[in-house]
Amino acid sequence: MHSADTLRSRPTSCPAASADGGCADDQIAGDGYTCRFERGARPESLILNMGPQHPSTHGVLRVLLELDGEYIVRAEPVLGYLHRMHEKMAEVKNPAQFMPNMGRVDYLHALAWNWAYVGAVEKLAGIEIPERAEYLRVITCELNRISSHLLWWGAYLLDLGAFTPIMYAFDDREMLLDLLQLMTGSRLTYSSFRFGGVYTDASPAFVQGVRQFVPHLRSRLPMYTALVTENIILRRRIEEVGVIPPDMVTRYGASGPVARGSGIAYDVRRAEPYSVYDRFDYEIPTRAEQCSMARYMVRMAEIEQSLRIIEQAIDSLPEGEHMHPKAPKPSFKLPAGESYFAVEGARGKIGVWIASDGGKTPYRVKLRAPGFSNLALFAECARGTLLADAVAILGSLDMVIPEIDR
Amino acid sequence: MASIFRTIADLWSLVVGLAITGKEFCRPGVTVHYPRAEVTPESAASFRGPIELIGLDKEPAKPRCIACMLCVSACPSGCIAVTRAPAPKPTPEELKAIAEAEARGEKPKRPAPPKAPGTWTYDFSLCSLCGSCVEVCPVDSIGFSNDIYMVGTKREDFVFDQLARLARKAAARKAEPKPAAKPAPSAAPEAAPAPAASPSETGAATPASEA
Numbered sequence: 001m002h003s004a005d006t007l008r009s010r011p012t013s014c015p016a017a018s019a020d021g022g023c024a025d026d027q028i029a030g031d032g033y034t035c036r037f038e039r040g041a042r043p044e045s046l047i048l049n050m051g052p053q054h055p056s057t058h059g060v061l062r063v064l065l066e067l068d069g070e071y072i073v074r075a076e077p078v079l080g081y082l083h084r085m086h087e088k089m090a091e092v093k094n095p096a097q098f099m100p101n102m103g104r105v106d107y108l109h110a111l112a113w114n115w116a117y118v119g120a121v122e123k124l125a126g127i128e129i130p131e132r133a134e135y136l137r138v139i140t141c142e143l144n145r146i147s148s149h150l151l152w153w154g155a156y157l158l159d160l161g162a163f164t165p166i167m168y169a170f171d172d173r174e175m176l177l178d179l180l181q182l183m184t185g186s187r188l189t190y191s192s193f194r195f196g197g198v199y200t201d202a203s204p205a206f207v208q209g210v211r212q213f214v215p216h217l218r219s220r221l222p223m224y225t226a227l228v229t230e231n232i233i234l235r236r237r238i239e240e241v242g243v244i245p246p247d248m249v250t251r252y253g254a255s256g257p258v259a260r261g262s263g264i265a266y267d268v269r270r271a272e273p274y275s276v277y278d279r280f281d282y283e284i285p286t287r288a289e290q291c292s293m294a295r296y297m298v299r300m301a302e303i304e305q306s307l308r309i310i311e312q313a314i315d316s317l318p319e320g321e322h323m324h325p326k327a328p329k330p331s332f333k334l335p336a337g338e339s340y341f342a343v344e345g346a347r348g349k350i351g352v353w354i355a356s357d358g359g360k361t362p363y364r365v366k367l368r369a370p371g372f373s374n375l376a377l378f379a380e381c382a383r384g385t386l387l388a389d390a391v392a393i394l395g396s397l398d399m400v401i402p403e404i405d406r
Numbered sequence: 407m408a409s410i411f412r413t414i415a416d417l418w419s420l421v422v423g424l425a426i427t428g429k430e431f432c433r434p435g436v437t438v439h440y441p442r443a444e445v446t447p448e449s450a451a452s453f454r455g456p457i458e459l460i461g462l463d464k465e466p467a468k469p470r471c472i473a474c475m476l477c478v479s480a481c482p483s484g485c486i487a488v489t490r491a492p493a494p495k496p497t498p499e500e501l502k503a504i505a506e507a508e509a510r511g512e513k514p515k516r517p518a519p520p521k522a523p524g525t526w527t528y529d530f531s532l533c534s535l536c537g538s539c540v541e542v543c544p545v546d547s548i549g550f551s552n553d554i555y556m557v558g559t560k561r562e563d564f565v566f567d568q569l570a571r572l573a574r575k576a577a578a579r580k581a582e583p584k585p586a587a588k589p590a591p592s593a594a595p596e597a598a599p600a601p602a603a604s605p606s607e608t609g610a611a612t613p614a615s616e617a
Binding site: 093096097098099100101103104164168171174178181182185186187189191194199223226227228230231232233329330331 | 416417419420422423426427430436449452453454479480481482483534535536537538541542550
């Protein structure tokens with residue numbers, strides 16, 4: 001860590017220092033981002049780079065911070081370290097060939113991205129889906145949501161300094177991955193939904209496994225509550241920290257548990273029901289507290305709601321085919337036109353927009369990642385908080401950097 | 407007074423947490439300590455390992471593949487390279503017939519190339535195991551293997567000559583003492599050998615005919 005004075009006295013190697021037209025010695029040495037992140041009014045403030053290798057930024061998020069002592073005067077997330085051109089790749093591959101990419105945008109809730117993309121293609125091409133496949137999509141997607149929330153739970157507590165909870169989370173998550181492996185053939189980067197159905201049919205072993213898993217996880221949730229949620233150290237650490245008022249949520253377009261933690265009961269599954277979600281009885285958990293603890297509680301409640309959906313779906317799983325007999329061949333051409341399909345991911349609203357000119361590959365694909373909007377409000381939300389609280393806020397947003405950068 | 411009770415209640419949450427930790431500490435371990443132990447073959451059975459060719463039921467060393475190239479065009483990452491087997495060399499009699507036909511000004515009838523692959527190379531380092539090739543294969547000649555323990559020290563270790571691999575597997579299966587086996591058209595059960603076999607196998611698959 002350098003003090004502001006050392007930074008100022010260092011010879012600047014930044015081209016922007018003079019090109020900006022600003023005063024050269026009022027610039028901070030460093031790369032382009034740091035140079036443009038000009039020092040604020042306080043001469044004694046300190047510029048600090050959190051990341052891109054900071055453990056609590058989960059990958060390669062970099063946050064530029066201006067600190068006054070331990071307090072954050074300004075925060076600016078710097079993105080793009082994990083940009084992989086997914087949208088451009090969609091323009092050069094036919095729709096079926098793009099499917100593996102959807103498992104890698106958000107690796108924690110890969111099936112939601114699978115679903116958003118197949119949904120958009122199915123909507124555009126008018127492909128029908130058998131009812132059994134819809135149910136299997138719901139079951140696997142909700143299982144995947146739980147696995148994502150469990151991993152977030154473990155990793156968030158890891159950020160806050162509690163090591164062991166992630167071991168409990170991974171113990172349960174491992175059972176989930178075994179189940180999802182039966183359906184998708186992989187354990188993390190799923191590419192299992194297909195245009196007109198799903199890749200594999202549910203085996204009796206899978207149905208049996210899900211029936212066993214639901215009561216098992218339910219019996220573990222009180223333990224999670226007693227071990228972590230009610231732990232006074234955690235409560236003091238995240239309660240009333242990172243308050244996000246509802247108007248900030250709407251201004252930045254945040255969604256998912258971030259919005260629901262601020263009392264906005266917006267869930268795509270309820271707001272614009274897709275697939276067979278309108279047939280299940282479940283609640284949209286919201287909290288009025290607007291703080292990090294509220295977002296934590298929303299996610300824990302969502303695990304329970306997902307279990308409810310899974311239970312109902314597995315009980316009413318219809319017989320039939322898992323692929324529509326008229327499902328297109330991988331080399332099919334998309335008709336000209338455009339479509340948009342949104343699903344509720346573990347982090348919020350996932351949207352895929354496809355524009356096609358009737359060629360072999362889509363003309364343009366836009367991926368709407370919820371993490372991007374959720375992270376955008378961090379700059380405003382973190383202002384005036386303690387540096388340690390900023391970590392608690394960042395974690396409570398549940399970021400997956402590959403999804404934010406795409 | 408109330409604050410004292412609150413503090414005690416707060417501290418009690420730590421005791422509850424410690425009790426849970428103590429209880430969990432006495433539970434048997436749940437992880438598989440890999441080099442000393444392995445996951446059961448059943449739990450790996452549904453896992454998509456690197457793809458492999460599946461042999462004919464009667465001739466396990468010969469792939470079902472008809473070299474239609476559908477998998478090559480379906481693959482998102484271009485990790486499959488297949489060439490057709492060359493046409494068989496005409497016998498002296500056939501050569502004579504061809505020459506005669508040409509002399510008469512007719513179109514000579516040459517022996518047709520067989521519907522089989524000449525080379526079948528698979529680059530596992532590019533593969534994302536999406537299953538497009540498995541789905542698209544009209545004769546079910548491609549399947550996922552169960553080789554989950556795979557080690558290599560260079561990229562070429564993961565470029566497999568699938569025809570040689572299939573022949574090797576068929577030979578290994580032939581050499582095995584016969585259990586009262588079911589017909590097993592897929593090579594899946596045999597595809598999970600001891601981990602020690604995998605590196606040598608990948609090493610043997612090194613020819614990298616793509617170069």
